[in-house]
Amino acid sequence: MTATEHPPTYKYIGTRPIRHDGLEKVTGKARFAADLDMTGQLRGAMIRSPYAHARIVSIDTSDAEAMPGVKAVVTGADFPAIDINEQIHDEAINIIARDEVLYNGHVVAAVAATTAAEARAAAAAVKVQYEDLPTILSIDDAIAEGAPIANPTNRTLFTGDTEPSNLASVGQFDRGDVEAGFAEADVVVEREFRTKPVHQGYIEPHACVADCGQDGKATIWASSQGHFMVRARTAAVLGWGTERIKVIPAEIGGGFGGKTTIYLEPIAVRLSQKASRPVKIVMTREEVLRATGPAPGAKMWAKIGATKDGELTTLEADLYYSNGSFKGYAALTGAMSIASYKFPNLMLKATGTIDNMPKSAAYRAPSAPQAAFAIETLVDEIADELGMDPIELRLKNAVTEGDPTAMGAPHPKIGFVETLEAIKNSDHYRSPVPEGAGRGVATGFWFNIGEQSSATVNLNEDGTATVITGSPDIGGSRASMALMAAEELGLDVHHITPIVADTGSVGFTDITEGSRATFATGMAVVNACRNLKKQLVQRAATMRGIDVDQVAWVGGAAVIEGVPSEGQDPVSLAEITAAAKMTGGPLTATASLNAAGAGPSFAVHLADVKVDEETGQVTILRYTAAQDAGTAIHPSYVEGQMQGGSVQGIGWALNEEYVFDEHGEMQNAGFLDYRMPVASDLPMIDTIIVEVPNPSHPYGVRGVGETGIVPPIPTLANAIADATGVRMTTLPMSPPNLLKALNER
Amino acid sequence: MATVHLQADHSRFTDGVRELEVDGATVGAIIDELEQRFPGLGPLLTEGASVALDGELLPRGSIYESVGPDAEVHFLAPIAGG
Numbered sequence: 001m002t003a004t005e006h007p008p009t010y011k012y013i014g015t016r017p018i019r020h021d022g023l024e025k026v027t028g029k030a031r032f033a034a035d036l037d038m039t040g041q042l043r044g045a046m047i048r049s050p051y052a053h054a055r056i057v058s059i060d061t062s063d064a065e066a067m068p069g070v071k072a073v074v075t076g077a078d079f080p081a082i083d084i085n086e087q088i089h090d091e092a093i094n095i096i097a098r099d100e101v102l103y104n105g106h107v108v109a110a111v112a113a114t115t116a117a118e119a120r121a122a123a124a125a126v127k128v129q130y131e132d133l134p135t136i137l138s139i140d141d142a143i144a145e146g147a148p149i150a151n152p153t154n155r156t157l158f159t160g161d162t163e164p165s166n167l168a169s170v171g172q173f174d175r176g177d178v179e180a181g182f183a184e185a186d187v188v189v190e191r192e193f194r195t196k197p198v199h200q201g202y203i204e205p206h207a208c209v210a211d212c213g214q215d216g217k218a219t220i221w222a223s224s225q226g227h228f229m230v231r232a233r234t235a236a237v238l239g240w241g242t243e244r245i246k247v248i249p250a251e252i253g254g255g256f257g258g259k260t261t262i263y264l265e266p267i268a269v270r271l272s273q274k275a276s277r278p279v280k281i282v283m284t285r286e287e288v289l290r291a292t293g294p295a296p297g298a299k300m301w302a303k304i305g306a307t308k309d310g311e312l313t314t315l316e317a318d319l320y321y322s323n324g325s326f327k328g329y330a331a332l333t334g335a336m337s338i339a340s341y342k343f344p345n346l347m348l349k350a351t352g353t354i355d356n357m358p359k360s361a362a363y364r365a366p367s368a369p370q371a372a373f374a375i376e377t378l379v380d381e382i383a384d385e386l387g388m389d390p391i392e393l394r395l396k397n398a399v400t401e402g403d404p405t406a407m408g409a410p411h412p413k414i415g416f417v418e419t420l421e422a423i424k425n426s427d428h429y430r431s432p433v434p435e436g437a438g439r440g441v442a443t444g445f446w447f448n449i450g451e452q453s454s455a456t457v458n459l460n461e462d463g464t465a466t467v468i469t470g471s472p473d474i475g476g477s478r479a480s481m482a483l484m485a486a487e488e489l490g491l492d493v494h495h496i497t498p499i500v501a502d503t504g505s506v507g508f509t510d511i512t513e514g515s516r517a518t519f520a521t522g523m524a525v526v527n528a529c530r531n532l533k534k535q536l537v538q539r540a541a542t543m544r545g546i547d548v549d550q551v552a553w554v555g556g557a558a559v560i561e562g563v564p565s566e567g568q569d570p571v572s573l574a575e576i577t578a579a580a581k582m583t584g585g586p587l588t589a590t591a592s593l594n595a596a597g598a599g600p601s602f603a604v605h606l607a608d609v610k611v612d613e614e615t616g617q618v619t620i621l622r623y624t625a626a627q628d629a630g631t632a633i634h635p636s637y638v639e640g641q642m643q644g645g646s647v648q649g650i651g652w653a654l655n656e657e658y659v660f661d662e663h664g665e666m667q668n669a670g671f672l673d674y675r676m677p678v679a680s681d682l683p684m685i686d687t688i689i690v691e692v693p694n695p696s697h698p699y700g701v702r703g704v705g706e707t708g709i710v711p712p713i714p715t716l717a718n719a720i721a722d723a724t725g726v727r728m729t730t731l732p733m734s735p736p737n738l739l740k741a742l743n744e745r
Numbered sequence: 746m747a748t749v750h751l752q753a754d755h756s757r758f759t760d761g762v763r764e765l766e767v768d769g770a771t772v773g774a775i776i777d778e779l780e781q782r783f784p785g786l787g788p789l790l791t792e793g794a795s796v797a798l799d800g801e802l803l804p805r806g807s808i809y810e811s812v813g814p815d816a817e818v819h820f821l822a823p824i825a826g827g
Contacts, residue, residue, distance in 0.1 A: 158754065158793035160785065171822055172753040200827075257827020332822040362827030402800075408750050409797035409819035447824050450804045514826020594804040696801065706827060 012486040013699055016636045017493050019479040021251075033207035033223040033250035034282045041209070042071055044264075044271055044281035045119035047109040047126045048291065049101035052137070052356040052664025053150065054130035056099060056108060064111055064125040069118035072274035073126070074267060075109045080239040084153045088236040090326040093153065094359050095237060095266055100133065102151050102325035103358050104665045105290030112271040112279045135356045135664050139299045139320045142166040142353035150354045154327050157352075168327040168352030173335055173406045181314025181345030185305025189381045192301045193374045195713075195731040196657035197294035197322065200363050201648070201676050204253025205288045210268035211278040218269045220247045222262075225255040225472055226511030230262055231503045237266040245269075248502040249472050256648065257362030258293050260513045289669040293361020294658055296321040296330045296352075298370040304378040310388050312397045314345040317374065321367060323352045324360040334367035337710070338375055339405045339445045340416065340602070341397040348406055356664050362513065364645060365446040365706035369652060369713050376442035376714030377727065390441050390718070391424045391604075415628030415692030416443070416602040422626040422688045423604045429624075437610045437621055438723025444603045444710025448703035449514030450595030454507025455524035457485060457532055459587040463574025464495040467525055470509030471517040473500055475644075475705055476637030480518045481525050483633050484699060488529035490556025491573060507592045515703020518633055519694075520595035526698050527591035539583040540571040597696025601703060603627040605646065605711035609719040616739030618654055618720060620681075625711075626688035630702030635689060638704050643685040645708020651677045653713040657732050747775060747816040752794075755820060758786035767818075772796055773808030775818060795824040 024030040061073040076098040082089050096107045109126050113119040134148035141147060149164045157169040182188060208222040224230045227247040235242045252259065264281045272279040283292070302317040315338070321331040331350035338348060383390040398417050402410045423429055423441065433439045456468040467485050471477055478498035486493040509521065533553040540558030541548040551558050557570035580587055608621040625642045632638040655675040659667040668674045693700025713731065721727050726741050746766040756763050759782075769775035780787025790796075796803045796810075797819040803810055812818060 158789050170754070173822075174753055260827065329823055333824065336822055336824070362825065364827045366825065366827045407752065407797075407819060407821045409802075409821060410800040410817075412800050447802065447826070449802070449824060449826050452804065514824075516826065594807070596798075596803050596807070596810075597801045703826075 010487055012483050012493050013631065013633050014635060016634060017479065019476055020482060020498055021473065021478055030251045032204055032253055033209060033221055036209050036221050036250065036280070038209060038211060038278035041278040041280055042112040042114060042275055043116040043119045044110055044112045044268055044279050045123040046107045046287065047123045047128065049097065049104060049106040049108055051101055051130050051132055052104045052135045053133040054101050055133060056097060056101060057129040057131050059109055060127040061109060063127065064122040067118065067122045067125060069114035070111055070122045071277060072112040072271045073109060074270045074274065078270050079237060079266065088233060089153065091233055091261060092237045094326060095263060100152070101130070103356050105287070105358060110267045110271060112275050136166065137355055137357065137660055137664050139297070139322050139353050142355050150356050151325050154354045157327055157329060166354045168323040168354050169329045169332055171332040171335065171350045173348040174346060175404065175408065176345030178314055178316050178345045178347045182305045184307065185313045186308040187382055187385050188303065188305045189378050189385065190301070190303035191378065191727065191729050193729045195298045195370045195373065197297040197357060197360065198652050198656040198658070199289055199294045199674065200256040200258035202254030202256060202258055205283040205285060206263055206292060207282040208264045208268050209278055209280040210265060210272045212269055212272040217244045218272065220245060220265050220269065221250050222247055222265055223250050223252050223259060224262070225252065225259040225474060225513055227472065227503055228470060228508050229260065229511045230265055233262050234265045234269060238269060246502055246504045249500050252472050252474050255474050256364045257366060257513060260362050260511050261293065263292060285671060286669040289674060290666050291358055293359055295363035296323060296360045296367065298334065300370065300374045302374040302378055304382060306382045306386065308386065310386055310393045310396050312341050312343055315343040316347045318349045319371060320351050320353060321370065322355055322357065322360065324355065324357045326359040327354065328352060328360060330360060330367045334371040336406050337365070337368035337371050337445060340399060340443050342399055342403050346406060357660070364648060364709040368444065368446055368710045369649060372442065372444050372710045373713040373717065373731070376711070377717050380442070380714070380718040381727065391420055394443060395420050412599060413692065413695055414600055414602060415690050418692050419602050419604045419626050419628050419690045422690050423606050423624065426606065426624055426688060428606055428622055428686065434608055434621055437608045438719045438721065439608050440715045440717065440719025440722055441604065441606050442711040442714035442718055444707050445600060446515065446707040446710060447600050448519065448598040449516050450520045450598040451510040451514070451516055452594045453509050453521035453524040454590065454592040455521060455528045456506060456588065456590040457525065457528040459532060459577045461577050461580065463572065463577045465489065465491055467496055467498045468501045468506050469521050469525065470501060470506040471512045471521040474512055475641055476634060477517040477521070479637060480522060480633040484522050484525050485529050488526055488533065489573065507590065515601070515705040516598060519598050519697055519701045519703050520593070522701060523595055523697060524591045524593055527593065528589040531589035531591060532587060535587055535589065536573065536576055539576045539580065542583045543571060543576070543579055544568065597694070599630050599694030599696060599702040601628050601707040603707040603711050605715040607715045607719045609716060609723055611720060611723045611738070613724070613742055616735035616742060618716065618733065618738065620650065620683050623683055624686040624688065625708060626690055627704060627707055628690040628692050628702060629704045630694040630697065631691055631700035632689045633699065633701060638689055639687040641704045642687045642708045645706065646685045646712050647677055647682060649709045649712025650682065650716065653716045653731065653733055655732050655734050746814060747812050747818050749775060749779070750817065750819045752820065752822065755786060755789065758783040769812060771808065771812055772798070772810045772818070775812060776808065790820050793823060795821045797821060
């Protein structure tokens with residue numbers, strides 16, 4: 001369902017063609033990195049630390065090197081020393097430890113052998129001697145007075161501090177007068193909230209193949225959200241120039257932010273270099289969960305004041321986010337994501353902490369779901385206390401264009417009010433709450449980003465086209481690129497072949513992150529097509545022997561204007577490409593940009609739940625998600641993003657959590673014990689696409705990939721509160737946790 | 746002159762000043778001018794901040810972006826995505 005501000009007049013945009021890579025995906029023919037096999041290929045295996053924090057005393061690889069089939073072994077000593085001030089430092093040390101291991105699962109060495117079984121056996125034969133060090137496993141431990149240092153190379157970001165610290169980053173955002181704001185409030189609510197680290201849960205484990213040649217150059221086939229990123233960071237870790245590395249993007253089986261970093265590639269290249277053979281490394285699921293980036297856990301206190309007529313006067317919050325073993329600015333982002341309401345008085349303190357858990361990584365609207373859990377719960381509680389409809393309260397306080405974000409910068413054109421109204425007017429909201437159930441609503445915001453993209457569009461000699469970009473397709477972006485090119489050129493979308501090209505075959509393109517691909521790379525495609533249209537009308541003018549000013553590109557053909565009609569029929573694209581060698585040669589255009597003006601996106605979710613008060617089990621009866629997409633280029637994939645984000649947020653809310661023992665060893669490193677939702681756990685996620693076009697994109701696109709994960713946690717928390725009267729403030733709201741809260745009622 | 750808005754964390758370099766008028770034709774020139782006036786602030790704004798110009802979030806590294814005489818420049822904490 002689409003709620004549209006301006007009815008579209010497009011021919012292709014807004015249609016739902018079958019995605020160009022769909023057949024290969026559903027028939028199993030698509031080639032993921034783990035599917036690739038090279039002649040003479042070796043298999044790699046990692047040796048990982050069983051300690052959460054320890055000094056590496058010695059590594060003895062001699063027995064492993066003597067084992068059958070073993071062709072190469074590497075340790076941290078095989079990689080260049082990196083100063084702590086270098087940008088690549090943390091990622092390099094995370095890939096392979098040097099002096100200390102910083103979490104359970106940290107790589108200390110790797111082997112390459114003829115078979116995977118031989119590699120695993122050799123890995124088990126590497127002898128590592130450790131000296132156990134004090135371990136930090138929680139935010140509370142990290143900030144405790146006199147706490148041991150979790151990572152001696154950490155310096156608090158942006159402070160200029162030179163001493164090791166357990167603080168990753170600190171920040172504050174404020175405006176107005178918080179004390180005065182609370183003084184004028186008639187209702188004040190405050191609570192403390194806690195969330196655990198959760199994983200992105202992509203189906204495809206990290207995998208790569210690296211082949212280092214005699215010329216010292218390497219080719220890498222990798223699963224990532226950005227192969228130019230893989231090239232740059234692998235080169236930096238190895239101390240190479242980027243000209244020595246070509247990265248070929250394999251298909252990607254989910255990333256959600258977790259593949260915006262690298263773990264394997266420098267090790268695979270170094271093993272390949274030592275063995276003079278290609279090396280493939282594929283993580284197990286256990287390795288993925290133990291050693292790749294979870295979203296941060298958080299500890300948050302928040303307090304909101306409102307007048308009796310529902311005007312939110314004040315927000316004060318103190319947010320702590322765990323970054324895992326390496327620094328980041330998760331807490332700052334969490335604070336900045338609180339952007340939905342016009343609080344005139346605001347004070348947000350944000351602190352990121354360092355501990356001995358895996359390095360956290362981005363996860364769909366990074367840090368926003370945790371903060372939304374706190375803020376949207378309290379906003380709902382205010383509505384409860386005032387007896388106001390929760391959507392009316394939000395509409396009364398919703399930001400619109402020009403209102404300040406937490407950081408003070410004004411919102412550009414946004415569709416928050418329209419999205420709230422879409423839910424308010426939905427069949428779901430107008431339907432009565434089922435007997436015995438509870439209903440919850442919550443909102444979410446995400447910035448979205450632009451950044452650098454490149455595209456090349458080639459017109460083929462038969463009038464078809466190839467669209468070449470450098471953005472890995474993680475959510476249907478091939479189809480979106482083809483649709484925008486089809487709209488520009490007036491060419492049937494099925495006559496356009498979208499390709500994701502390797503680092504040697506297309507211009508630099510930033511990571512597919514921040515919901516930027518359809519926005520920024522799409523804009524590069526549009527610009528390349530507009531360049532091509534100029535060429536097409538010039539070629540048509542040459543063919544007709546008239547001035548180019550008399551030709552316009554209309555509906556996929558060069559239309560001759562201002563001349564007698566006889567003999568001046570439109571010149572089709574196919575006619576022009578067929579004649580290209582007589583009018584100047586092949587028709588091709590390239591565009592690149594660094595895109596500004598990524599329009600923020602808002603989402604509003606609505607859920608009905610039933611709670612089994614004997615078991616604490618939550619059953620979702622009905623779920624509706626509305627989101628502002630700007631313009632939905634391919635509505636099916638916009639809906640898919642909304643549904644995917646909703647389901648991941650539902651898992652985060654109800655079941656998912658990292659469980660560590662007191663030594664920092666993850667106790668649920670597999671999908672049997674790390675419980676993600678499956679289809680049978682869920683109702684159909686109904687979607688309402690709201691379209692408030694982003695004026696900074698030629699077709700009005702806003703990113704849609706991330707915002708959908710922000711509202712589900714508070715939506716379900718609010719629904720549970722409506723059903724049971726219990727406000728959950730700790731995640732997950734799993735049967736044991738919910739049952740405990742119900743019993744303490 | 747552009748109106749520059751700083752975050753609370755930046756104001757340790759500016760003796761608490763959060764909003765000020767700065768002369769500069771580009772984002773980079775404004776950062777240079779701020780560094781001249783408040784030594785140590787420049788690197789923080791270059792490496793540790795996203796920039797919104799008249800409410801529009803600029804891509805990272807946009808130091809050559811033109812800034813109009815009546816522009817509003819907000820230096821924000823870094824923004825990325827997942």
